[in-house]
Amino acid sequence: MAAEAVAAVKKGTEADASFQPRIVAFCCNFCAYAAADLAGSMRLNYPPNARVIRLPCSGKIEILYLLRAIEDGADGVMVMGCLDGDCHFLNGNYRAKKRVAAAKKLLEEVGIEPERVEMYNLSSAMASKFAEMIADMTEKVRRLGPSPLGTGVAK
Amino acid sequence: MIVGERKSVTEILEMTKGYDRIFVAGCGTCVTVCLAGGEKEVSVLSSLLKINGKKQGHEVKVVEGTIERQCEREWVGEMKDKVRDAEAVLSMACGIGVQLVAEMYPEKPVLPALNTTLMGFPTQHAIWLENCRACGDCILHLTGGICPVTRCAKQLMNGPCGGSQNGKCEVDSQTDCAWALIYYKLKAMDRLDWMSKIQPPKRWDIAGHSGPRKTVKEEEVVP
Ligand code: SF4
Numbered sequence: 001m002a003a004e005a006v007a008a009v010k011k012g013t014e015a016d017a018s019f020q021p022r023i024v025a026f027c028c029n030f031c032a033y034a035a036a037d038l039a040g041s042m043r044l045n046y047p048p049n050a051r052v053i054r055l056p057c058s059g060k061i062e063i064l065y066l067l068r069a070i071e072d073g074a075d076g077v078m079v080m081g082c083l084d085g086d087c088h089f090l091n092g093n094y095r096a097k098k099r100v101a102a103a104k105k106l107l108e109e110v111g112i113e114p115e116r117v118e119m120y121n122l123s124s125a126m127a128s129k130f131a132e133m134i135a136d137m138t139e140k141v142r143r144l145g146p147s148p149l150g151t152g153v154a155k
Numbered sequence: 156m157i158v159g160e161r162k163s164v165t166e167i168l169e170m171t172k173g174y175d176r177i178f179v180a181g182c183g184t185c186v187t188v189c190l191a192g193g194e195k196e197v198s199v200l201s202s203l204l205k206i207n208g209k210k211q212g213h214e215v216k217v218v219e220g221t222i223e224r225q226c227e228r229e230w231v232g233e234m235k236d237k238v239r240d241a242e243a244v245l246s247m248a249c250g251i252g253v254q255l256v257a258e259m260y261p262e263k264p265v266l267p268a269l270n271t272t273l274m275g276f277p278t279q280h281a282i283w284l285e286n287c288r289a290c291g292d293c294i295l296h297l298t299g300g301i302c303p304v305t306r307c308a309k310q311l312m313n314g315p316c317g318g319s320q321n322g323k324c325e326v327d328s329q330t331d332c333a334w335a336l337i338y339y340k341l342k343a344m345d346r347l348d349w350m351s352k353i354q355p356p357k358r359w360d361i362a363g364h365s366g367p368r369k370t371v372k373e374e375e376v377v378p
C-alpha cells in the first residue's frame with residue numbers, strides 16, 4: 001500500500017477493504033469464550049480476523065500480554081470479559097479494564113494508536129453480540145490500517 | 156520497604172535515545188514487591204523499548220535480567236556479562252541499586268528507570284503510605300507507633316498544631332493529622348501521659364541534614 005494511502009486510512013477517512021487485520025482476542029472462560037462457543041453452535045457468521053486465546057478470567061490479562069501481541073505484529077488486541085458486576089471471579093473484569101486502559105496509555109507513549117487495544121464485555125448467552133464485537137473491532141482496526149510493526153502475528 | 160514508581164515512558168525513551176543494546180535490570184526485593192521494578196515490570200518496559208524501536212524501523216536489542224538485590228555487591232557482580240554486552244544499563248531498582256550498579260560498572264552509563272518515592276508499607280493492594288524517613292533517632296515508643304517525623308507535615312515533636320481539624324491535617328484535608336492519630340492511639344492505650352511530656356528538639360544533623368550518614372557495626376567489620 002502506498003504511504004499516502006496508509007496515511008489516509010490512518011486518518012479514518014477510508015478503510016482499505018482488502019486489508020485483513022490480525023486481531024488477538026483474549027476471552028475469559030466463563031462469558032466471552034462460552035459466547036464464542038455458542039456463536040459457533042449457532043453457526044453465526046463473523047469476520048475470521050480474530051484469533052481467540054482463552055483466559056481463566058479476564059482478570060488474568062497482563063499488560064505484558066497486550067504489549068507482546070502488538071510487539072509481535074498484531075494489528076489489534078481485544079480483551080473480552082463478563083458484563084460489569086457479573087464477573088465469575090467478582091472483579092476480574094474490572095481489573096482487566098484498568099489494565100487495558102494502562103496498556104493504551106503506554107502504547108500511546110511509544111507512538112502506537114491506543115485504539116488498537118480495546119476491552120469488551122458480554123455474557124455467555126450473547127453469541128450474536130460476540131459476533132458483532134469481533135466485526136466491530138475488525139472494522140475499527142481496518143480503519144486504523146496495518147500496525148506499523150506488522151510482521152505477522154504469532155501463529 | 157523502599158517504594159518506587161516507573162518514570163514516564165517518554166522520559167525513559169529520551170534517556171535511552173541512541174542506545175541500541177540495552178540491558179533492563181530488575182531488582183527482586185523491594186521494587187518487586189511494590190510492583191515497580193521486578194521481573195514483570197522489566198518485561199513490560201523491555202517490550203515498550205522494542206515496540207518503539209521497531210516502530211522507528213530499527214531493531215533495539217533489549218536484554219532482560221532481574222537479580223535478587225541491586226543494593227549488594229555480590230548480586231550486582233552476577234550481572235557482569237549482561238552489562239558488558241550492553242551499551243547502557245536501564246536499572247529498575249531504587250536509587251540505591253542504580254548507584255551501586257553505576258559504581259561497580261564505571262565504564263557504562265547506568266540510567267534510572269524509576270523514581271524512588273518513599274519508605275513505607277501498603278495500606279491496601281497497590282497503595283503505599285510513607286511511614287519512615289530514617290531520622291536516625293526513632294521515637295515511636297513515645298508516639299504509639301505512629302511517626303510524626305514522617306506523617307506530620309510540620310514534623311512537630313510536640314503536636315498537634317492549632318490547625319488540626321477533625322482528625323485531619325490543615326495542610327491537606329485528605330491526610331490524617333499524625334498527632335490526632337497519636338492522641339487517639341495513646342488514649343486507647345491509656346498512656347496519654349506520654350503526650351504531656353515535652354519532647355526536646357530533634358537532632359536533625361543525624362537525620363541526614365549534614366551530608367550522607369554512615370552506619371557501622373564495628374564488631375562485624377573485617378579488619
Ligand atoms: S521516628 Fe525516625 S526512625 Fe522512627 S519511624 Fe519516624 S522517621 Fe523513622
Ligand code: SF4
Nearest residue numbers: 307316324325332333
Ligand atoms: S494538623 Fe497535625 S499533621 Fe498537620 S501539621 Fe498540624 S500537627 Fe502536623
